[in-house]
Amino acid sequence: MPDTTPTTSASIAKGEIGPGCAKTDPIMIADEITRSFGGNTAVDVQHVEIPRGKITALIGPNGAGKTTLFNLLSGFDRPNTGTWSFDGRTLSGIPSFKVSRMGQVRTFQLTKSLAMLSVLENMKLGAKNQRGERFWASLFPLLWRSQEREIEQRALDLLQRFKLDAKKDDYAAALSGGQRKLLEMARALMSDPQFIMLDEPMAGVNPALTQSLLGHIVNLKNDGVTVLFVEHDMHMVQAIADWVIVMAEGSIVAEGEPSVVMRDQAVIDAYLGSNKDRDLGEVVAEIRAERSASPAVDTAAAAKEQ
Ligand SMILES: Nc1ncnc2c1ncn2[C@@H]1O[C@H](COP(=O)(O)OP(=O)(O)O)[C@@H](O)[C@H]1O
Numbered sequence: 001m002p003d004t005t006p007t008t009s010a011s012i013a014k015g016e017i018g019p020g021c022a023k024t025d026p027i028m029i030a031d032e033i034t035r036s037f038g039g040n041t042a043v044d045v046q047h048v049e050i051p052r053g054k055i056t057a058l059i060g061p062n063g064a065g066k067t068t069l070f071n072l073l074s075g076f077d078r079p080n081t082g083t084w085s086f087d088g089r090t091l092s093g094i095p096s097f098k099v100s101r102m103g104q105v106r107t108f109q110l111t112k113s114l115a116m117l118s119v120l121e122n123m124k125l126g127a128k129n130q131r132g133e134r135f136w137a138s139l140f141p142l143l144w145r146s147q148e149r150e151i152e153q154r155a156l157d158l159l160q161r162f163k164l165d166a167k168k169d170d171y172a173a174a175l176s177g178g179q180r181k182l183l184e185m186a187r188a189l190m191s192d193p194q195f196i197m198l199d200e201p202m203a204g205v206n207p208a209l210t211q212s213l214l215g216h217i218v219n220l221k222n223d224g225v226t227v228l229f230v231e232h233d234m235h236m237v238q239a240i241a242d243w244v245i246v247m248a249e250g251s252i253v254a255e256g257e258p259s260v261v262m263r264d265q266a267v268i269d270a271y272l273g274s275n276k277d278r279d280l281g282e283v284v285a286e287i288r289a290e291r292s293a294s295p296a297v298d299t300a301a302a303a304k305e306q
Pocket residue numbers: 037040041042060061062063064065066067068069
């Protein structure tokens with residue numbers, strides 16, 4: 001199990017804790033973001049701040065608007081209204097390829113690896129400065145070649161770190177679903193980002209790979225990278241997240257430390273709709289019992305409660 005250093009909410013939130021609360025050191029700030037499809041409002045976020053250098057989990061039931069919000073904040077979709085900034089620079093209207101050059105990358109819920117390219121070729125596509133490649137190659141062939149070698153070396157190092165080096169020449173199509181998730185995460189790291197957004201990185205990944213994915217996410221944080229990830233499994237969230245943001249029906253309904261958010265009525269309503277009429281204490285006791293049945297998570301939860 002990855003070593004997680006517990007973070008107190010005092011070091012993350014500034015002032016009162018709640019939906020849209022201010023952070024002591026936000027890497028991203030977004031205001032009045034709305035996105036409708038037809039007459040349906042998929043996202044309506046008044047204000048949100050993502051804490052720098054921490055692991056933040058974005059949770060919420062299916063259809064809550066998590067992926068849509070990711071698409072908007074990463075420049076893959078345009079909102080109807082709203083402004084947002086990354087590291088103090090506005091991102092409104094900036095296309096995704098520029099966003100990633102600025103140091104903010106994301107992965108997709110449904111992986112986007114190119115099936116008929118090799119694993120290594122997929123990795124090289126994740127490198128910065130892909131544009132204008134031919135132009136530079138013709139002007140400075142030696143410099144370009146050395147840059148190519150550097151990119152390849154970085155790709156090989158990352159593949160080794162993600163235990164995919166033996167697969168470097170295989171088509172991405174030949175990888176398992178879990179390996180494709182790892183490849184996508186490794187590829188996102190090719191551009192040496194400061195902020196990575198992972199949309200359900202653990203979904204469809206077998207338990208053996210889940211542990212290593214969790215470890216990779218914690219390692220990113222230890223390297224100073226800010227992580228925002230979407231996850232359904234509360235055990236995973238408890239195990240690695242410093243902070244949790246909860247969405248329901250397009251809006252943020254709760255925020256806080258994982259152990260606190262788990263006890264929040266809005267979260268319980270959003271997740272346990274069918275349990276709404278039951279005693280809250282009983283539901284929480286069940287969640288706790290389930291948690292302590294998993295030793296890996298127990299350790300992290302205990303650490304957080306110290
Ligand atoms: N391209 C789209 N066209 C129409 N409706 C969409 C589109 N993308 C998302 N939606 C709708 O927006 C809502 C939020 O979806 P999504 O962001 O995928 O939720 P989540 O990721 O939290 O499960 C859903 O009602 C979904 O059907």
